[in-house]
Amino acid sequence: MEDTFESACKHGENIKKFQSEYKEETIANMANILKILGEPSRMKIVLALSYGELCVFHIVEAVKSNQSAVSHQLRILKDNHIIKSRRDGQNIVYYLYDDHIMEILNLVKEHVEE
Amino acid sequence: MEDTFESACKHGENIKKFQSEYKEETIANMANILKILGEPSRMKIVLALSYGELCVFHIVEAVKSNQSAVSHQLRILKDNHIIKSRRDGQNIVYYLYDDHIMEILNLVKEHVEE
DNA sequence: CCGATATATGAATACTTGTTCATATCTACA
């Protein structure tokens, strides 16, 4: 059994394992969530909320940004099920969707702190 | 002690905890690594390499891309210490820098598969 | 109901970045 088209490397079999374990859609979903978290403005919001729910006013304060920018990012985080919101009087209170995201971010923090 | 400027929410103290625990630089580094992984083209390369080292030729095959695009992304991954490379004859063989990245990606995979 | 406060939204802009194309570099081998 001769492969007529072969590089010097001998690891072709592992490619099939990779391709069967990771479907395009899975990879797209994985990349998508990381892309969303991979923006300082959004990352800050998530980390701030990890200490407890906050209204928009306090989020703006925490991340030292402005109301409009924060509101746009909150929308993106909410659409992607990273945070949820509820109304509390005149305020909208935001909080994390679940603990899973923070498990990931804690690992990332360890990683960057070596 | 009266704060003259206060929203209806009562969670201001947590903001300080967040700000002292996460410095700007830490957040920037965390976001940076997630941004890098948050691109399907790069994510695929990393996942493919998690099954073992590969030369560029095989990476191109694994991720179904082309030589130049892959080479550019390999550079970015290498510059950010996500992968390393060594020469093996005519080939350059790429492999993961350490296990840490895959720990993160495994968590992410769990997350998207619910 | 009205004004004030809190939040969301849409359009426009500016910036970042992934891909492509062409070409350069480097290694092995005849």
Added chain:
DNA sequence: TGTAGATATGAACAAGTATTCATATATCGG
């Protein structure tokens, strides 16, 4: 040493997106 194979690089282009500005919506107190 010259040629072929393997990989890297640079410039140009296209596409995506974060921020800003202006404005809209919604809630509460009086």
